[in-house]
Amino acid sequence: MAARTTQRTAAAPSSQLVEMAWDPITRIIGNLGIYTKIDFANRRVAECHSTSSLFRGYSMFMKGKDPRDAGFITSRICGICGDNHTTCSVYAQNMAYGVKPPPLAEWIINLGEAAEYMFDHTIFQDNLVFVDYSAAMVAQTNPSVLARAENTQAPGAGIHGYRTIADIMRSFNPFEGDLYKEALQVSRVTREMFCLMEGRHVHPSTVYPGGVGTMPEPSLITDYLSRLMSILDFVKKSVAMNNDVFDFFYAALPGYEEVGRRRVLLGCWGAWQDPAVCDYRYQTMSEWGRSMYVTPGIVVDGELITTNLVDINLGIRILLGSSFYGDWVNEQPFVTHDPLGNPVDMRHPWNQTTLPEPQKRDFDGKYSWVMSPRWFDRRTGDHLALDTGGGPYARLYTTALAGLVDTPYVTSTGNSVRISLPKSERLPATTLEWKIPPWSNAIERNRARVYFVAYSAAMALYFVERALEGIRSGDTRVFTDFDVPDEAIGCGFHEAVRGVLSHHMVIQDGKIANYHPYPPTPWNGSPRDSYGTPGPYEDAVQDMPIFEENGPDDFKGVDIMRAVRSFDPCLPCGVHMYVGNGRTITHQHSPMLGAQHG
Amino acid sequence: MTTTPTTTEAAAASAPRGFDEMTILWISEGMSCDGDTVSITAATQPAIEDVLLGLVPGLPTVHLHNKVLSPTLGGEEFLAPFRAAVNGDLAPFILVIEGSIPNENINGDGYWTSFGNDLITGEPLTLNWWIDRLAPQAWAVVAIGTCAAYGGIHAMAGNPTGCMGLADYLGWDFRSAGGLPIVNIPGCPVQPDNFMETLTWVLYHAAGAAPPPPLDDLLRPQWLFGRTVHEGCDRGGYYEQGDFARDYNSPKCQVMIGCWGPVVNCNVPKRGWMGGVGGCPNVGGICIGCTMPGFPDKFMPFMDMPPGSSISATLTKPYGALIRRLRGITNTTVNKEPRWRHNGPELTSGYDPRWRPDGRASKVR
Numbered sequence: 001m002a003a004r005t006t007q008r009t010a011a012a013p014s015s016q017l018v019e020m021a022w023d024p025i026t027r028i029i030g031n032l033g034i035y036t037k038i039d040f041a042n043r044r045v046a047e048c049h050s051t052s053s054l055f056r057g058y059s060m061f062m063k064g065k066d067p068r069d070a071g072f073i074t075s076r077i078c079g080i081c082g083d084n085h086t087t088c089s090v091y092a093q094n095m096a097y098g099v100k101p102p103p104l105a106e107w108i109i110n111l112g113e114a115a116e117y118m119f120d121h122t123i124f125q126d127n128l129v130f131v132d133y134s135a136a137m138v139a140q141t142n143p144s145v146l147a148r149a150e151n152t153q154a155p156g157a158g159i160h161g162y163r164t165i166a167d168i169m170r171s172f173n174p175f176e177g178d179l180y181k182e183a184l185q186v187s188r189v190t191r192e193m194f195c196l197m198e199g200r201h202v203h204p205s206t207v208y209p210g211g212v213g214t215m216p217e218p219s220l221i222t223d224y225l226s227r228l229m230s231i232l233d234f235v236k237k238s239v240a241m242n243n244d245v246f247d248f249f250y251a252a253l254p255g256y257e258e259v260g261r262r263r264v265l266l267g268c269w270g271a272w273q274d275p276a277v278c279d280y281r282y283q284t285m286s287e288w289g290r291s292m293y294v295t296p297g298i299v300v301d302g303e304l305i306t307t308n309l310v311d312i313n314l315g316i317r318i319l320l321g322s323s324f325y326g327d328w329v330n331e332q333p334f335v336t337h338d339p340l341g342n343p344v345d346m347r348h349p350w351n352q353t354t355l356p357e358p359q360k361r362d363f364d365g366k367y368s369w370v371m372s373p374r375w376f377d378r379r380t381g382d383h384l385a386l387d388t389g390g391g392p393y394a395r396l397y398t399t400a401l402a403g404l405v406d407t408p409y410v411t412s413t414g415n416s417v418r419i420s421l422p423k424s425e426r427l428p429a430t431t432l433e434w435k436i437p438p439w440s441n442a443i444e445r446n447r448a449r450v451y452f453v454a455y456s457a458a459m460a461l462y463f464v465e466r467a468l469e470g471i472r473s474g475d476t477r478v479f480t481d482f483d484v485p486d487e488a489i490g491c492g493f494h495e496a497v498r499g500v501l502s503h504h505m506v507i508q509d510g511k512i513a514n515y516h517p518y519p520p521t522p523w524n525g526s527p528r529d530s531y532g533t534p535g536p537y538e539d540a541v542q543d544m545p546i547f548e549e550n551g552p553d554d555f556k557g558v559d560i561m562r563a564v565r566s567f568d569p570c571l572p573c574g575v576h577m578y579v580g581n582g583r584t585i586t587h588q589h590s591p592m593l594g595a596q597h598g
Numbered sequence: 599m600t601t602t603p604t605t606t607e608a609a610a611a612s613a614p615r616g617f618d619e620m621t622i623l624w625i626s627e628g629m630s631c632d633g634d635t636v637s638i639t640a641a642t643q644p645a646i647e648d649v650l651l652g653l654v655p656g657l658p659t660v661h662l663h664n665k666v667l668s669p670t671l672g673g674e675e676f677l678a679p680f681r682a683a684v685n686g687d688l689a690p691f692i693l694v695i696e697g698s699i700p701n702e703n704i705n706g707d708g709y710w711t712s713f714g715n716d717l718i719t720g721e722p723l724t725l726n727w728w729i730d731r732l733a734p735q736a737w738a739v740v741a742i743g744t745c746a747a748y749g750g751i752h753a754m755a756g757n758p759t760g761c762m763g764l765a766d767y768l769g770w771d772f773r774s775a776g777g778l779p780i781v782n783i784p785g786c787p788v789q790p791d792n793f794m795e796t797l798t799w800v801l802y803h804a805a806g807a808a809p810p811p812p813l814d815d816l817l818r819p820q821w822l823f824g825r826t827v828h829e830g831c832d833r834g835g836y837y838e839q840g841d842f843a844r845d846y847n848s849p850k851c852q853v854m855i856g857c858w859g860p861v862v863n864c865n866v867p868k869r870g871w872m873g874g875v876g877g878c879p880n881v882g883g884i885c886i887g888c889t890m891p892g893f894p895d896k897f898m899p900f901m902d903m904p905p906g907s908s909i910s911a912t913l914t915k916p917y918g919a920l921i922r923r924l925r926g927i928t929n930t931t932v933n934k935e936p937r938w939r940h941n942g943p944e945l946t947s948g949y950d951p952r953w954r955p956d957g958r959a960s961k962v963r
Binding site: 025054079213478 | 631757900
């Protein structure tokens, strides 16, 4: 909860700001603080800073190590999506070593990563996010909304069995609600599915450059498939419950679409390789990138401006401005040109040198351990503060627009994604359609998450069929041997659960000379860059309306927390937000400028 | 909150009384990835919700304050019990630390990691500040994961933060207010049931129903870390027979392609990762020694053969090859059914059919 207001001034209500901070933010992974100034008279957030207070220095202690260790080490970046790092690292290593794993290894990794999405989105949505939408929370923040929910029939009752919206909200109550408890169980079943493919969760044991060590016996797939089928009722039910609750919030709180809203500026780096196309060569990256079962792309104001991983790669810039690091522009570049001969910018991760400079936190200067990744739009010269919409929102958006994914279970229509799930124990065969929403906001990020669980389940069914085909064909190779070259570069592109993930590595003298992982949270949780552009959390919260019924004295900040959590923050991967000590600040002119912190 | 022992003779004569309630203050703001918190939500033996909902008989009522699972919105509401404990207003509590402890003496005005802010100055409070104040008051101190126990991956050679394990920071002879040494539950991440089972033991001890958990000299639970990976690995048979995997396509013993299982204290192959599913070398994943104090530096490069294995594997080969051949012969024999299993006209099993007046076993009809 936010710190209390300690004093009032006689200033005009329209110019009275209250500093409020939440540090640490709960129900996320890692250290995040959100620091805001709130204009209670106008019920808006006037200003927001997001900061992370954890630095461990992976890119520093990886230098000089054996490149093959990178997947094992980088997994430890994150305790909830570490396997995404391992996968991304072996993608980058495959490129650097010039090795293509056998097809079965790719299907096994795809099955593992599908289980990771199902696990992570379920535990985050139902056990972390939904506490903010639970009856227990809404009773404290918007009692009138809960009263209305008691009298609102749930349209999806025939699917999920809850009669009213309030019944659904009660099922979200932490540790006691039925859905909360069921989700914990489902998060275990899906982790068992993951462990079948990648050994253990969250840091895999069986994933290597060149393939996997998982033994591709028929029972491996049977054990996975039977667990997958056992959760399909839950998946179908969850989509219906999510739709009911989110549609209710729009109806009960007119204007709620503004919560957490920002420009549609989305990045997606693609997920799940097709072994028939992917050879891990940089030169063919644009082709195999487009063959991924989630299409990579960048969306600006609703327009898909590229699906080319080479373009995506070359546009990445790591800016500073508010971060605790020295600049590296005067250091030696590692990679002046990519393997296609394109020039590589000094601010690109391949050329980054991390120079930590611990110092006092200053919200008018440097205030976070997170850097500011941006994407350089050559058309306009802008450094775009892309977000991932928590991951699923950007994945569904780019895939829907690209029209490239076409499988029996998931198809892209050009403006939507159709997801078909077969008959399960209780519910019939179901086709779900995710259509591009009018807003990039908190609710649509959350809604996309449950659709992406269905997407992952559907794609897993496809990968099961491909893996069984491979096993029945008798080609059970899962690993291709390789040598580590003395000099090489590589890049890996993958979708972590929370969105874009890239690993850039440089090998010199057979050792790691440079290694920079960029997970989604540095993008989403970045501070203001050298151009003054706020990071996506800051941007989404700043200027946001407040719907909570509490005043400044008992303000909980649930709308702000819903906005932040909709991005699925993961600060070991990236940030930290702070609300101050509830001090009141008076501004006679612009409430946005000149405020003093601390 | 405590059950205060009375001074009456009746009470004194009864078994030592423990606590009816216990608070767990869990700080994951070390050099951490929160992977241990995430891991324990996979446990089923017992499950975290079972402990919190009182479904394990004999435990105190448990109040958990963990950032990831907290029902609060965060900030001061979440920090309130931590601040109360610092002020001496909350007891008893178990302090759980996740992540290694950075060296904050080397970074000037800055900080490597923080947990909340100073209420007066608004400056970040470091993890170390909290440990200095909470550890001496804690009834028990638990280090979850290899980072908190021994430093782990973030204490790798070349790291900028100079981080270390909790015992390196507090001293290996540290004793909590409850008289316990630090309880280390290593693993990267911690095996889910290993942590929940250790916590359960500590809670039984808090309830007065169990002795302190038996720990080894590295402060690990003996019943979980007393044996090696290899001793519980179902690929160990291949080792004995000198039959080794040459690459990761093989179901055989992986010591020649990076597995350190023979010298690592860990129960994962024996126990499985969760629900008996998954693991490390038992399912094709080399043991990288992630539960050990020497992790990771003493095990890298992970995919190379451990130096010791080159000797032992070489020594095992001639003996193993012989044994494998002999076992092959026996295996061929035991793969054949005895010859009396047939559908012939006579019983040849050796049974004497005394119920046949003529003593013949055949021609029933």
